[in-house]
Amino acid sequence: MDKAYEPSEIEQRIYERWEALGCFEPSGDGPRYCIMIPPPNVTGTLHMGHAFQDTIMDALTRYHRMLGGRVLWQPGTDHAGIATQMVVERLLATEGTSRTELGRERFVERVWQWKEQSGDRISRQLRRLGASVAWSRDRFTMDEGLSEAVTRVFVSLYEDGLIYRGKRLVNWDPVLHTALSDLEVLSADEDGHLWHFRYPLASGEGYLVVATTRPETMLGDTAVAVHPDDTRYRHLVGEEIDLPIAGRRIPIIADDYVDPEFGTGCVKITPAHDFNDYDIGKRHDLPMINVLTDDAAMNDACPEAYRGMDRFAARKAIVAEFERLGLLDKVEDYTVKIPRGDRSGAVIEPYLTDQWYVDVEPLAKPAIEAVESGRIRFVPENWSKTYFDWMHNIQDWCISRQLWWGHRIPAWYDDNDNVYVGASEADVRRKHGLAETVVLRQDDDVLDTWFSSGLWPFSTLGWPKKTAALDDFYPGSVLVTGFDIIFFWVARMIMLGIRFMDDVPFREVYIHGLIRDQDGQKMSKSKGNVLDPLDLIDGVDLDTLLGKRTTGLMQPQLAPKIEKATRQQFPDGIEQYGADALRFTFAALATTGRDIRFDLGRIEGYKNFCNKLWNAARYVLMNVGEPETGDVEYSAADHWIRSRLDHATGQVRHHFEQYRLDLAAQAVYEFTWHEFCDWYLELSKPVLQSDGISAGIRRGTRRTLIGTLEALLRLLHPIMPFVTEEIWQQVAPIAGIEGETIMLQPFPEASAAPPPPDATADIEWVRRFILGIRQIRGEMDVSPGKPVRVILKGATEVDRSRAERHALLLEKLGRVASVTTLGNDEEAPPAATALVDDLRVLVPLEGLIDVSAELKRLEKQEAKLVAERSKSEGKLGNANFVNNAPTQVVTQERERLAEFERRLQRLSEQRAELETLA
RNA sequence: UGUCCGAUAGCUCAGUUGGUCAGAGCGCCGCUCUUACAAAGCGGAGGUCGUCGGUUCGAAUCCGACUCGGGCUACCA
Numbered sequence: 001m002d003k004a005y006e007p008s009e010i011e012q013r014i015y016e017r018w019e020a021l022g023c024f025e026p027s028g029d030g031p032r033y034c035i036m037i038p039p040p041n042v043t044g045t046l047h048m049g050h051a052f053q054d055t056i057m058d059a060l061t062r063y064h065r066m067l068g069g070r071v072l073w074q075p076g077t078d079h080a081g082i083a084t085q086m087v088v089e090r091l092l093a094t095e096g097t098s099r100t101e102l103g104r105e106r107f108v109e110r111v112w113q114w115k116e117q118s119g120d121r122i123s124r125q126l127r128r129l130g131a132s133v134a135w136s137r138d139r140f141t142m143d144e145g146l147s148e149a150v151t152r153v154f155v156s157l158y159e160d161g162l163i164y165r166g167k168r169l170v171n172w173d174p175v176l177h178t179a180l181s182d183l184e185v186l187s188a189d190e191d192g193h194l195w196h197f198r199y200p201l202a203s204g205e206g207y208l209v210v211a212t213t214r215p216e217t218m219l220g221d222t223a224v225a226v227h228p229d230d231t232r233y234r235h236l237v238g239e240e241i242d243l244p245i246a247g248r249r250i251p252i253i254a255d256d257y258v259d260p261e262f263g264t265g266c267v268k269i270t271p272a273h274d275f276n277d278y279d280i281g282k283r284h285d286l287p288m289i290n291v292l293t294d295d296a297a298m299n300d301a302c303p304e305a306y307r308g309m310d311r312f313a314a315r316k317a318i319v320a321e322f323e324r325l326g327l328l329d330k331v332e333d334y335t336v337k338i339p340r341g342d343r344s345g346a347v348i349e350p351y352l353t354d355q356w357y358v359d360v361e362p363l364a365k366p367a368i369e370a371v372e373s374g375r376i377r378f379v380p381e382n383w384s385k386t387y388f389d390w391m392h393n394i395q396d397w398c399i400s401r402q403l404w405w406g407h408r409i410p411a412w413y414d415d416n417d418n419v420y421v422g423a424s425e426a427d428v429r430r431k432h433g434l435a436e437t438v439v440l441r442q443d444d445d446v447l448d449t450w451f452s453s454g455l456w457p458f459s460t461l462g463w464p465k466k467t468a469a470l471d472d473f474y475p476g477s478v479l480v481t482g483f484d485i486i487f488f489w490v491a492r493m494i495m496l497g498i499r500f501m502d503d504v505p506f507r508e509v510y511i512h513g514l515i516r517d518q519d520g521q522k523m524s525k526s527k528g529n530v531l532d533p534l535d536l537i538d539g540v541d542l543d544t545l546l547g548k549r550t551t552g553l554m555q556p557q558l559a560p561k562i563e564k565a566t567r568q569q570f571p572d573g574i575e576q577y578g579a580d581a582l583r584f585t586f587a588a589l590a591t592t593g594r595d596i597r598f599d600l601g602r603i604e605g606y607k608n609f610c611n612k613l614w615n616a617a618r619y620v621l622m623n624v625g626e627p628e629t630g631d632v633e634y635s636a637a638d639h640w641i642r643s644r645l646d647h648a649t650g651q652v653r654h655h656f657e658q659y660r661l662d663l664a665a666q667a668v669y670e671f672t673w674h675e676f677c678d679w680y681l682e683l684s685k686p687v688l689q690s691d692g693i694s695a696g697i698r699r700g701t702r703r704t705l706i707g708t709l710e711a712l713l714r715l716l717h718p719i720m721p722f723v724t725e726e727i728w729q730q731v732a733p734i735a736g737i738e739g740e741t742i743m744l745q746p747f748p749e750a751s752a753a754p755p756p757p758d759a760t761a762d763i764e765w766v767r768r769f770i771l772g773i774r775q776i777r778g779e780m781d782v783s784p785g786k787p788v789r790v791i792l793k794g795a796t797e798v799d800r801s802r803a804e805r806h807a808l809l810l811e812k813l814g815r816v817a818s819v820t821t822l823g824n825d826e827e828a829p830p831a832a833t834a835l836v837d838d839l840r841v842l843v844p845l846e847g848l849i850d851v852s853a854e855l856k857r858l859e860k861q862e863a864k865l866v867a868e869r870s871k872s873e874g875k876l877g878n879a880n881f882v883n884n885a886p887t888q889v890v891t892q893e894r895e896r897l898a899e900f901e902r903r904l905q906r907l908s909e910q911r912a913e914l915e916t917l918a
Numbered sequence: 919u920g921u922c923c924g925a926u927a928g929c930u931c932a933g934u935u936g937g938u939c940a941g942a943g944c945g946c947c948g949c950u951c952u953u954a955c956a957a958a959g960c961g962g963a964g965g966u967c968g969u970c971g972g973u974u975c976g977a978a979u980c981c982g983a984c985u986c987g988g989g990c991u992a993c994c995a
Contacts, residue, residue, distance in 0.1 A: 004957075187992095194995085211995055225995090262994040269995090276995080337993075382922070386990070389921070393991090483990085518930085520988090588943085591931070594923065594989070599930055601944050608957045619954030658934080666932075666942070681954075689953095777949085778961025784950050815952090875937090880975035889937050889976090896938075 001621065001730070005614035007578025008538065011722045015127050018725075023743045024132045026072045026472065033069040034473035035061060036457050036506075037133065038481050038489070042077035042140060043084050043118045046125040048515040048523060048598060049482065051533035055586040055719075056512060056661060057480045058131050062718035063656050064477075065132070066747035072473050074460050075133035077122055079115075079142045081406040081449040082176065082184075082343045088114050088405070104404050111405050115140075128537055130579050130721045132743070137469075139460045141452040142407070149459035150407045150452050151423050153500060158411075158421045162359045163399075165411070165419060169271075169278045170398050172351030173341040174296035178402040179355050181448060182395060183488055185339045185348050192336035196329035197322055199224060199268070202240035202249055208233070209329045210268040213336045215322070216314040219246050219302045220291040223269040225280060228254035230265050244327055245303060245318065253284050272352050290352050311349070356400040356409060356445070363495035364394045370494060370504050379659050380592050383483060383511045390487050397492075399448045406446030414438055454492035457505035476506040478659075483511050483594060510659045513596040515589075520597055526554060528562025531574075536603060539576030542567065574600075580720040581607035587665040587719045609669060610723050613716070616677050617727040620709045623688050624702045627736045633696035636766075636806070637683040638704040639759035644675045645708055645715075646750040652715055653747070661719070668715055676712060679767065681705075686812040710735040711748045718747075765799075765836060766806050770814040772834025772841050779857055780832055780850070782843075787817035793828055793840040794906065795821050830917045833858065833910045840906055851914060858911045862904060869900040 018024065035057050040050055061073040088111050089099050099107045119140075126133060139146060157163040170179040195215050198207040208224055224241050226233035237254045257280055258267050271281025272288040281288055293299045298306040298314045306314050322328040339348040368391045370376050371384050378384040400409060412420045412428050415438075422428035425440055434440065452459070457476055461469040475497070481490060490509060497505030516522055517529040524530065528549045535545065549566055550559040584606040589596045648671035655664035687693055687701045710731050713724040721743070728742040739745055777784060790810075792803060803810065803819050810816040822828055822842075831842035832854045845851060875881050875893055882890055 001954095003955080005955095213995075257995095259994055264995095267995045274995080276993095385922070389991075487990095589931090593931085597930065599944080602930075604957085605943060608955090611957050612955065615955035615958090617954080622954070654934095660934090662932075663934090670942085677954085678959085774960055775962090781949070784960055785952065875976075878975060881937095882975080884975045885937070892938080 001614070001618045003615075003618075005578075005611045005723065007580060007610070007722065008576060010726045011128070011130070011537075011579050014722050014725050015130060018132070018741060018743060019127075019135065021740060023741055024073070025134050025136055026070050028068065028070050030068040030070050031064075032472050032477075033061075033064040033071045034074065034476040035072075035478055035480060036074045036460065036476050037076060038479075038485070039076045039078035039139075039141065039453065039456065040122055041080035041083055042115050042122065043080070043087055045121055046129075046533060048531055048533055051125075051129055051582065052515050052586045052590075052596070053480055053482070053512065054126060054129055054131050055583045056510070056590060058129070058721075059583075059587060059661060059718040060478065060480070060656070060659075061132055062721060062743065063747060065743065066714065066717065066745060068746065070472065072137070072469075073131070073133045074137060074139070074473070075123070075126070075131075075135065076139035076456075076460055077119065077141070078449060078453055079140065079406060081401060081403050081446060082178070084111060084115070085403050085405040086176070086343060099404065107404050125534060128534060128579060130583065132721075137460070141449070141456075141459075145462065145465075146452060146455070146459045147407055149455050149463055150447065151410045152464045153455060153496065154410055154447070154451075155421055155423060156500070157358065162362060163356060163421075164359065165354060165356050167352060167354050168357070168398075169273075169275055169350045169352055170355050171339065171341075171348045172294075172296075172353065173344050173346050174292075174294065174349055175344040175346035176341065176403075177294050179351075179353060179398055179400060180341055180348065181398050181450075184342045186342050187337040187339045189335050190338040192334050192338070194263075194332040194334035195319055195322075196264070196331070197244075197268075198327040198329050199241045199243065199266075200327070201236070202242050207327070208236070208241065208252070208266045209264045210266045211263045212268055213334060214273075214315065215318045216298065216306075216311050217270040217273045217291065218243070218268060218318065219298070219306065220270045220272050220289040221246070221250055221268045222271055222281065222286040222289060223250050223253045223284065225253050225255045225258050225267045225269050226265060227258040227260040228256065230258075230260045232260075232265060244325060245321055247303070253280075253286075255280050255283065273350050275350055278350070288352060292349060292351060296347075296349050355398050356411075356447075358397040358399055360394050360397050360495065363499055364391050364491075366498045367391060367491065367494040370498060376494065376504050376506065377508045379508055379510045383486065383509070386483065387486055387491060391491060394491075397448075399451050400443075400445040401448055402444070403446050406449065407452055409443040409445050409447060411443040412440040413443070414440055450488050450492055453489055454496045455500075457493055457497055458501050463500070470501075474501055475504050478508040478510050479506040480510045480512065482514055484514065486511070512590060513592075513594045515596050515598050518597055518599050520595060525552075526558065528553075528558065528565065531598065533582060535574050536577050536582050537579045539574055541573040542570060543573075545570060545573055577603050577607045578610060578722070580610050580723045584609060584665060584720055587661040588669075590661040590665075592660075609673065610720065612673055612677060613712075613720075613723060614727070616672070616681060617709060617731065619681055620705045621730060621734070623684070624706045624734055627734060628699055628702070630699055631696040632699045632703060633694065634700040634704065635687065635697055636759040636762040637680060637687075637809075638700050639755040640763035641676065641680040641683075641704060641708055642751065643755040643760050644671060644680075645711055645748075647671075648675075649711070649715060649748045650750045653750075656718075665719060668712075668719070672712060672716070676708060679763075680708065682813055683763070683766075683809060686808045690808060690812070706731060706735045710737060713742060714745055715748050717742050717745075762802055762806065765802050766809050766813075768836045769803075769810060769834075769841060772836060773814040773816065773843065776832045776834055776843050780853060785815065787815050788843050789846070790814075790816050790819045791822055791828055791831065791842040791844060792819060793822045793842055794824065795839055799836075799839045828913060830854075830914055833907070835903055835906055838902055838906065840910060842910075851917075855911060855914060858907055858914070862907050862911070865900050865904050865907070869897065869904065872897040872900060 040046060057073060061071055065071040092098055102110065154163060171185045173180055192213055194211050194213055196209050196211045198209055200207045210224060212218065221243055236252050239252050240249045241252060243250050257276060269277045269280055271277045271286050272290040289301055291299055291301050296311045298309045300307055306317060309317065340346060341348055371387060410421060410423060412425055420428040420432050422431055458470060458474050461467060461473055463470060493505045521527060521529055546563055546566055549562050553559060581603055585603040588602065648667055651667035652664045655667060684701050684705055687697060713728045713731065717724040725742050732739060792799060800821055807819060810819065828842055830845045830851055834841040872893060876897060
């Protein structure tokens with residue numbers, strides 16, 4: 001083995017071998033376990049959030065596979081309608097052509113080409129991360145089978161009256177020319193104005209003042225509303241307004257919606273361009289006048305002067321006109337929530353169009369019930385609240401998109417605009433008995449991407465066919481995802497799963513946090529703080545990193561700033577950490593919080609951890625050869641490390657079950673580094689390297705070394721698959737274990753038999769002894785290598801026996817030259833003291849140690865103990881405590897107090913003696 | 919608007935049902951190149967657990983109020 005761990009040499013080779021062996025495919029007949037990957041955008045790349053999520057899923061998958069389950073981690077990608085179409089359109093623009101120039105058919109062909117071209121990138125990245133997905137089952141939302149599922153679901157919902165088509169007000173993206181669902185619209189505060197317009201009364205006597213943030217919509221006003229109880233205006237209800245510019249008469253109506261306290265208490269009503277006004281318009285049967293085009297320019301319903309004018313230009317023009325007419329009452333600065341499309345960034349317009357909708361309420365009911373009843377459990381639990389909040393106020397889902405890339409809506413129209421819904425045109429003709437002479441044209445629109453994603457838990461398993469995979473893996477075990485798509489995806493999978501599979505799609509929903517940069521900022525291209533997971537695995541030089549971060553920016557002017565920040569943070573680029581270090585970092589960061597700051601310091605530390613493990617293995621392999629026969633005798637240290645391994649195993653299992661990978665990682669880290677490496681390996685050295693040790697004991701130590709390491713590798717494997725496999729390949733034969741890969745070995749189990757209690761107590765005693773000596777060395781500046789004489793005072797029979805039996809360990813690990821025992825009345829030379837229970841471990845000063853320094857040290861220790869003691873005395877002196885607390889707690893407290901007192905006694909004795917001598 | 923989350927060592931964060939819970943890693947300060955590992959070893963310093971109340975024998979932990987930070991959600995034109 002190399003002296004240092006070199007991930008790049010190992011990882012790819014190992015992954016290829018796993019894949020060749022078919023280890024990722026479900027096998028065996030154990031408990032079914034299934035995770036569906038949240039399908040990433042097929043044309044995208046994996047970012048840190050994906051890598052984090054994939055690490056969690058892979059760890060869970062590997063864990064359950066090692067538990068003996070029949071395990072499927074289902075991979076796949078999403079066609080991501082809008083996002084992909086935008087990317088390809090941008091590409092076409094650079095080629096000097098466009099979507100419309102190509103036409104629908106050629107454009108879609110072009111997107112497929114692009115998909116093929118970039119499709120491998122995701123799977124390559126997943127492979128580098130070590131993701132053990134079942135590649136043979138890889139799916140894409142636009143695959144034939146999945147598309148069939150989409151059609152089936154659409155037709156079924158339509159036939160059940162849960163999908164309908166209608167002219168409604170939708171969120172219209174005037175740049176992308178498509179409708180969007182509510183979820184795809186992001187509102188944020190922006191600076192704007194509130195314009196107050198005077199609307200003259202038709203009677204010619206005065207005017208009402210209305211306020212608006214979007215003056216151009218006044219051309220579509222069809223009423224002015226006041227509150228029915230508003231005494232200022234009540235008498236005007238039923239009268240009319242002369243709508244300026246538009247030159248129409250509109251009524252004054254009364255509606256509860258109006259807040260008399262706000263503004264003037266008069267509201268202009270534009271049913272075709274505002275969601276609230278739309279509702280009012282319907283209540284009062286008002287006309288709906290659409291004044292915009294698809295591009296959000298003013299349409300032909302507007303007066304000549306404004307036609308074709310962009311909405312924002314029209315806004316200015318209309319304000320100017322009001323001013324000219326003397327009807328502009330005032331203008332205020334105002335903060336407005338501006339709705340923008342999450343993809344295009346364009347300001348969204350409420351817009352009247354024909355769209356397809358899902359009537360979600362009937363679907364939502366059982367979906368709510370599934371979580372309420374506990375058939376689906378959110379982890380952490382509080383996310384169910386978020387889910388309920390949305391589900392209880394759920395709105396109909398607009399599923400049609402005016403795009404070309406996606407699942408085309410399976411609806412056909414004849415020349416009279418009759419709608420026929422079916423699996424295909426032929427199917428529609430058959431069902432409705434339409435002659436060939438009847439011309440049918442298919443609906444131009446495609447479905448919202450989330451419509452197909454919502455079917456993912458069963459469409460990937462072959463539905464609507466009845467497949468063995470469906471029997472095995474539906475419902476899935478757990479969904480691992482971020483809270484940002486609970487509404488988009490999780491809720492819809494639950495609704496559609498229950499509807500079409502008659503069962504929930506998964507039993508648990510593990511919601512993890514979102515990866516942010518070291519300052520807690522969201523990682524985004526425009527902030528220039530994006531980290532590519534592969535750059536952390538392979539390393540990257542500064543120039544490449546700068547290139548990645550500063551090219552292709554939407555706002556190129558940010559480049560210098562990004563470059564400066566990047567140079568500052570990564571003056572030498574990013575070093576290579578390897579996939580295991582990255583994965584361990586993700587696991588360790590997987591706390592219950594919702595923001596996860598990715599700190600390079602952590603990955604650095606876990607790379608060291610990989611190296612630590614690597615070197616521990618080197619040590620073990622250097623000292624343990626082929627499996628041997630002969631008597632085996634286990635030392636106290638052997639028993640001790642086994643019990644510690646059992647403890648760690650229990651912890652790791654527990655934390656995995658609780659989805660606390662952070663705690664699992666911490667437990668296994670602690671065991672590996674601070675118990676196995678720091679102590680057991682050191683304790684093994686005297687046994688293996690000294691003369692006069694029995695062959696049986698040596699065999700016991702060798703067997704424990706190899707056995708513990710082998711189990712440790714399995715314990716670590718779900719989180720760090722590569723380095724554990726690499727080492728295991730060498731360790732397993734020596735440990736007498738057969739098997740082609742660690743992947744398919746059983747996960748460690750805690751031993752049922754408790755270790756001999758005296759053995760573990762012995763080692764704890766030895767540890768405290770050595771720690772005491774080390775502390776004296778450290779604090780008294782005695783060189784670590786310098787041997788010291790040790791005198792025991794107040795030693796019991798047990799102490800003496802332990803000192804004798806473990807003399808070798810004390811000598812080698814503590815650099816103890818000799819141990820002598822002093823009778824109770826014998827006088828000790830001036831010495832520094834460490835306490836092991838009642839035992840005083842003395843290191844004679846012998847010119848090494850300054851007496852006054854030691855006195856100070858003792859006083860400090862005493863002071864600490866005195867504080868502890870008085871706290872303890874306070875508790876025990878309180879009758880309420882003694883009477884009310886559980887006896888166990890009281891007993892424990894009494895023992896603590898006694899312990900403090902004994903230690904204080906020993907320390908003060910020692911101090912007194914030292915003072916006399918000095 | 920409603921709602922949720924967070925505030926613990928210089929930094930990033932653990933702390934499960936209230937009672938060894940005041941912790942880890944990194945950083946910092948000493949001392950060591952001891953043949954697995956200097957990507958290491960050994961030792962050390964550092965915190966009124968956001969504030970104020972309450973419940974309790976006992977609160978970082980439970981309850982209430984508040985301050986600050988953040989998320990989601992709604993919205994008055």
